[in-house]
Amino acid sequence: xxxxxxxxxxxxxxxxxxxxxxxxxxxxxxxxxxxxxxxxxxxxxxxxxxxxxxxxxxxxxxxxxxxxxxxxxxxxxxxxxxxxxxxxxxxxxxxxxxxxxxxxxxxxxxxxxxxxxxxxxxxxxxxxxxxxxxxxxxxxxxxxxxxxxxxxxxxxxxxxxxxxxxxxxxxxxxxxxxxxxxxxxxxxxxxxxxxxxxxxxxxxxxxxxxxxxxxxxxxxxxxxxxxxxxxxxxxxxxxxxxxxxxxxxxxxxxxxxxxxxxxxxxxxxxxxxxxxxxxxxxxxxxxxxxxxxxxxxxxxxxxxxxxxxxxxxxxxxxxxxxxxxxxxxxxxxxxxxxxxxxxxxxxxxxxxxxxxxxxxxxxxxxxxxxxxxxxxxxxxxxxxxxxxxxxxxxxxxxxxxxxxxxxxxxxxx
Numbered sequence: 001x002x003x004x005x006x007x008x009x010x011x012x013x014x015x016x017x018x019x020x021x022x023x024x025x026x027x028x029x030x031x032x033x034x035x036x037x038x039x040x041x042x043x044x045x046x047x048x049x050x051x052x053x054x055x056x057x058x059x060x061x062x063x064x065x066x067x068x069x070x071x072x073x074x075x076x077x078x079x080x081x082x083x084x085x086x087x088x089x090x091x092x093x094x095x096x097x098x099x100x101x102x103x104x105x106x107x108x109x110x111x112x113x114x115x116x117x118x119x120x121x122x123x124x125x126x127x128x129x130x131x132x133x134x135x136x137x138x139x140x141x142x143x144x145x146x147x148x149x150x151x152x153x154x155x156x157x158x159x160x161x162x163x164x165x166x167x168x169x170x171x172x173x174x175x176x177x178x179x180x181x182x183x184x185x186x187x188x189x190x191x192x193x194x195x196x197x198x199x200x201x202x203x204x205x206x207x208x209x210x211x212x213x214x215x216x217x218x219x220x221x222x223x224x225x226x227x228x229x230x231x232x233x234x235x236x237x238x239x240x241x242x243x244x245x246x247x248x249x250x251x252x253x254x255x256x257x258x259x260x261x262x263x264x265x266x267x268x269x270x271x272x273x274x275x276x277x278x279x280x281x282x283x284x285x286x287x288x289x290x291x292x293x294x295x296x297x298x299x300x301x302x303x304x305x306x307x308x309x310x311x312x313x314x315x316x317x318x319x320x321x322x323x324x325x326x327x328x329x330x331x332x333x334x335x336x337x338x339x340x341x342x343x344x345x346x347x348x349x350x351x352x353x354x355x356x357x358x359x360x361x362x363x364x365x366x367x368x369x370x371x372x373x374x375x376x377x378x379x380x381x382x383x384x385x386x387x388x389x390x391x392x393x394x395x396x397x398x399x400x401x402x403x404x405x406x407x408x409x410x411x412x413x
Contacts, residue, residue, distance in 0.1 A: 005319050007086035007294050013320050015089065018396030021389065028404045032092075035062040035085050041131035043109070045123040055111050055124060059132050060088035061141055062104040065406040068139055069105030070095060070344060070351075072146025072175075073128070073157075079108035083294075090315055091344070094337040096399035098376045100348045103403075105141045107132070113148045125153045126160040133164045138171035138355070144347045145175040147218070147293070151187075155180050171354035174347035183350035185365035186343075191223035191291075192366070193342015194313050195231070196373035197334050198287070200381070205309055205332045207286035213237040213307070215244070215280055216292030217256065217266050220313045220340070224289055225253035233287075237280045238266055241292075244280040245272035281305060290317035297322045305331065312336035327390045335392040337399065338376055345372055 012033055019029050039059045044052050058081050061069040071091040084106045091104025109128060113121055135141060145154055158173040158180065176182035185192075210233045214221045217240045225235045234250040242265035245251075251269070259269045267274060281288065281297060281304075288307035290296055294316030297305060302322035309332045312318070316336060318326065326333060346369055353359050360368075383394035 005295060005298075006082050007316055008082035008089075010295070010316060010319060011086035011089045014392070014396060015093075015400070017320075018393055018400055021393060022397050022401060024400060024404055028407055031407065032063065032400070032403065035060045035088050036064060037061045037135070038081065038085060039132060039135055040081060041128070043124060043127040043131055045120060045127050047120055048117050055109050055127075057107065057109040057128050057131060058084040059107040059135060059141070059143075060084045060105065061135070062088040062092045062106075063403060064103050065403050065410065066096065066103055067101035068103070068137075069141040070100070070102040070144070070174075070347065071105035071107070072144045072343075073107040073109070073149050073153075074146035075109050075111050075113040075124075075148040075153075077110060077112040078293075079110045084108050086294075087315055090337055092403060093396060093399035094341045094344055096402040097337050097380070097395050098341045098345055098372055099402070100344065102142075102344070102348065105143070106146075107143055108146070121153070122156050125156040129157045129160040130164065133161060136161070136172060137165075138169060138351070142171065142347075142351060143173055144343070149175075151175055151177040151182060154182075171351050174350040174354075176350070181350075181354055181359075183346055183353055183365060184360065184362040185369070186346045186350060187219070188223045188227075189346035189365075189369060190220045190313060190340050190343035191227055193345060193369055193373050194220075194224060194289075194311050194334070194339045195227045196342070196370045197339055197377045198309070198311050200374055200377040201309060201332060201334055204381075207233070207309065209286050210234055211236050211285040212287045212289060213280050213283045213285045214289040214291060215239050215277060215296065215317075216290065216314065217260060218291070221289070221291040222253060222257050224291060224311075224313060225251070225256070228287075229253050236285060237275065237283055239277050239280050239292075240266050243267045244275045244277050245269050246275045246280070246283070247272045283307075287311060290314045292317075295319055297326075299325060302326055303329075305329075308332060310334065312339045315340065323390075323392060333391050334377075335395050338373075338380060338391075338395050341376070342369055342373060345369055 087106035170181035291313035299321040302325040
């Protein structure tokens with residue numbers, strides 16, 4: 001049985017396997033198997049009861065070979081330094097596979113934000129930026145939203161950074177509210193990008209029943225459910241951290257979201273059967289969409305996964321051993337570094353708009369996102385056929401070749 005794997009160990013294992021497959025020189029393996037810089041900060045904040053509490057935060061910058069590092073900030077009680085390092089490495093490959101001029105960054109704070117008041121959350125958000133302000137910037141490292149962080153939190157962070165540097169700097173943070181120089185279309189970008197990649201996959205692996213199960217009902221999960229519904233698919237199961245629900249007849253995404261807003265969970269939705277998150281992953285559906293946290297499918301449950309296609313909207317939802325099992329079963333996997341790249345693509349569009357001071361229509365954002373995701377998917381698929389490898393290996397081969405090419409051009413070694 002596969003024990004819960006360290007996410008950074010998993011990220012390194014995936015990288016090293018792909019690097020070996022393409023014959024990457026060991027010098028470059030040594031450079032890329034660790035982040036360039038990892039920062040740990042302690043953030044004391046005033047609590048509403050008059051006390052002071054200190055939280056631990058992190059920021060990892062994996063590679064600046066192609067440009068500034070880019071990646072979200074998550075607020076979660078299980079955030080660790082190894083998780084942040086892994087996510088920053090995955091972001092490097094993600095940016096490279098969709099050909100953005102970025103390297104990978106990631107940040108996080110070990111906290112359950114649901115236990116904080118709005119004032120405490122604002123103090124924490126601003127405190128994090130004060131702690132990392134010397135290490136970020138529009139041309140250095142550009143944070144964005146992630147698990148449990150929102151456009152409002154990004155607004156607080158941008159405002160704090162501008163107070164520190166003394167000038168307007170909207171390009172320091174993406175995922176901001178539209179009223180504060182955010183981009184139209186950013187709120188749905190991760191899910192929409194995944195949909196555009198899936199549309200290409202469906203040309204080779206058709207979904208005859210059009211049934212979908214989605215693990216996770218945050219921003220990515222809800223928007224995915226809405227997109228599937230709007231395109232004639234039947235979302236038969238969804239879940240959150242409290243549990244999962246199933247209905248063979250399917251759900252309306254907005255109704256489930258309204259129920260969750262009232263009750264704080266999808267559980268108890270009218271006409272649904274309660275199941276476990278594990279049972280959701282094992283449902284007989286055409287498409288499975290993990291959109292929560294990493295490591296949810298392992299060698300313990302991979303053999304029970306029946307979906308024909310897995311769209312990885314979460315980062316690292318499959319462990320390497322699960323990967324091997326599923327590929328041997330001919331499961332078509334759209335890997336995370338491609339499937340959920342829509343978020344960073346539109347974050348890039350936001351950064352471009354902030355830098356130029358010229359803002360695009362929602363239609364232009366959508367069209368450019370679709371074009372980039374389509375090109376990236378077909379490039380990956382072409383490598384699969386040409387080099388006789390699976391989709392994850394193909395994505396990694398493309399990304400690593402692009403990063404190592406930049407390092408060679410810089411004559412790093």
